[in-house]
Amino acid sequence: xxxxxxxxxxxxxxxxxxxxxxxxxxxxxEGIRVPSGxxxxxxxxxxxxxxxxxxxxxxxxxxxxxxxxxxxxxDLDALIAKAVKHDERAKRLTTVPSxxxxxxxxxxxxxxxxxxxxxxxxxxxxLGLVPREYSSGEKQQRGHITKAGxxxxxxxxxxxxxxILRRQHPSTQPLQEWALSIAARRGRCIAAVALARKLATxxxxxxxxxxxxxxxxxxxxxxxxxxx
Numbered sequence: 001x002x003x004x005x006x007x008x009x010x011x012x013x014x015x016x017x018x019x020x021x022x023x024x025x026x027x028x029x030e031g032i033r034v035p036s037g038x039x040x041x042x043x044x045x046x047x048x049x050x051x052x053x054x055x056x057x058x059x060x061x062x063x064x065x066x067x068x069x070x071x072x073x074x075d076l077d078a079l080i081a082k083a084v085k086h087d088e089r090a091k092r093l094t095t096v097p098s099x100x101x102x103x104x105x106x107x108x109x110x111x112x113x114x115x116x117x118x119x120x121x122x123x124x125x126x127l128g129l130v131p132r133e134y135s136s137g138e139k140q141q142r143g144h145i146t147k148a149g150x151x152x153x154x155x156x157x158x159x160x161x162x163x164i165l166r167r168q169h170p171s172t173q174p175l176q177e178w179a180l181s182i183a184a185r186r187g188r189c190i191a192a193v194a195l196a197r198k199l200a201t202x203x204x205x206x207x208x209x210x211x212x213x214x215x216x217x218x219x220x221x222x223x224x225x226x227x228x
Contacts, residue, residue: 002083003109009076009102010152013039016069019062030055043067080105093203095213097172098163103156107203110153114208120201127154129197154196161195171215175199 020042024034027049035045043063051059084090084101093104117123124130128148147154164172165179165188175195183191206213 002080002105005076005079006102006106006109007152009073009080012069012073012076016066016073019066019069023059023062023066026059040070043070077102089207092206092210092212096160096199096202096206097169098160098167099199099203100160103153103160106153106156108207110150111204111207114204117204120204123204124197124200127157127200129154129157129193129200157196157199158192160199161192164195164199165192171213172218174215174218 016039020039023042023046027034027046030051032049032051034042034049037045043066046059046063081101084094084105087105087108090101090104090108093099093107094101111117111123117126121130125148127150161179164176165183168176175198178198179191179195182194202213205211
């Protein structure tokens, strides 16, 4: 049942994001900006704004729906967190900083039997995290990632990558520094995708070898594909 619950959660998160976007658009039309913050606190931040009674009543259905959706997501998150405690593979993946229960369980559900992937490169290709290749004469150029396969897991890995990029953590410092070096050359968005691909190789190795995350392997500069 959990794969269905993970899919349900993804739809609820998308619904919440759409409502937030619509609320922001309506507020911008009035020249009002919402203070920054996470999705859960959005309604609370909106209600701190000085709005007319008429405009408040316009937003009210969206805000109430947002709160209801947040409650449903919270309930599913509790169920998913409980499931991770009883799944050794998923619990192992959460030892990687920024990889939470939803990402871990989604990865396990998608991969299923890790042996069906002969290498981490095959998995990254399956996730659509490898660049497209264009051939012109004797030249071979790379473009944007293919975005093939499961978009939900790919998005979760990119989200985890952004978490590593934005927050300092001793065990992921080598990964952060590596990604920031790419960001300096090619921009943070490309760096986040590259880091997501590298995270996929780490999760692959951890699942394949049955090991927890071992940051010292990164510190030694070993191949990230075996950094688990």
